[in-house]
Amino acid sequence: MIPILLSTRLSQAVNIEDLRELARRRVPKIVFNYIDGGADGEWTLRENRRAFETVTFRPRQAVAVPACELRTQVLGMELSMPVLLAPVGYLRVMHPGGEIEAARAAGRAGVGLILSTVSGHRLEDVKAASTAPVWYQLYLTGGRAAAESAMQRAMEAGYQVLVITVDSAVIGHREREVRDGMEQLLRGSVWSKIPFAGQVLAHPRWLARFLLDGGLPDMPNIVTPEHGVLRVRDAHTAMKREAFSWGDMRWIGALWKGPIVIKGVLSAEDAKRSLDNGAAAVVVSNHGGRQLDGVPPSLQVLPEIVEAVDGQAEVLMDSGIRRGSDIVKAIGLGARAVLCGRAYVYGLAAGGEAGVRRALDILRADLERCLKLLGCPSVRDLNKSYLRAPHC
Ligand SMILES: Cc1cc2nc3c(=O)[nH]c(=O)nc-3n(C[C@H](O)[C@H](O)[C@H](O)COP(=O)(O)O)c2cc1C
Known part of the structure; x- marks a missing residue:
């Protein structure tokens, strides 16, 4: 009964906002706000969406596609x-199912998946779950x-590409997470968790699945010689200690055999620094407004x-993609493809x-509907001439 109800609700979702609303009802507030929230006053988070609204279309009418x-x-x-x-x-x-179910869906849809370091599933299992890159x-x-x-x-498992995230010298200050007790729920004592327990108990189905899955997962892809697999409660502290800097590119580039x-x-x-350090592509990203608010x-x-890249590498972009028309706008402005996070x-x-x-x-x-209404036969044909963009 529940799976039928669930698939009906999913198929009734007509846009990503409907899925967001379903998610808001299905998981505890802290989990939802971890997904949904941004850093500080969330200005960048909001502007990511507004930027798409300021770019408009310039269709070619009556073109059969x-x-x-x-x-x-x-x-x-x-x-x-x-x-x-x-x-x-x-x-x-x-x-x-986390990363594994996401990988299965990506494989079925023929789209790529980028696995985060901070995954609760083994990278080998995630790779095996998808037939796509x-x-x-x-x-x-x-x-x-x-x-x-x-x-x-990752190389032994067949990962083709390494993505290095350079915007996370420290973790952004996500006020919703602080308010909802992320710190206490991850690392606090039993007593410090009590004020926040209500939001978890209000979602018994989520809680049952979470407990049957063993509770907070460890980080099986972060294995140190001294401590073995990193425990989730230590992950935040470990992230604070070790941020990427350009000097690291030398040893990373020597080890990684691929783009x-x-x-x-x-x-x-x-962008130029990335090229000088051998990048095959860059992702224009503000981490979905979760890091430095105000960028x-x-x-x-x-x-x-x-x-700046001038064709010497591929340019991808993310932050704020919620509709197919957003993808069209990003590609029209020169992105090869987009990354979708919250969507x-x-x-x-x-x-x-x-x-x-x-x-x-x-x-x-x-995406398909938008291209047809624009009179554009292929995503490869998209360019600025299909858009009116204030900042170009
Ligand atoms: C809940 C959450 C966790 C994220 N974790 C990571 C991460 O582990 N590594 C990373 O490079 N980016 C991470 N990001 C940033 C995404 O890769 C991506 O840049 C961002 O979600 C794009 O914005 P969008 O959510 O508006 O599509 C995370 C984003 C969200 C929403």
């Missing part, structure tokens, strides 16, 4: 549409030895980065693999 080509290649890899699932940490807390995102949490071991395992992508680029200078929306920065995570929290599939179906249908 009987079949639309959504396929594209990113770093030589075929994707059924220009979308990769962004690296998102702690997916297993949103749904026990799977990339590995690296944080230096746990130190160099832990990173080297993860990179070695490297730099994620979190927000200036022409850093501009990624969409606004995208043209500057495309110009698929709302789906995962709402209904595991089926929820992620619903999110991807929604984005694909939107």
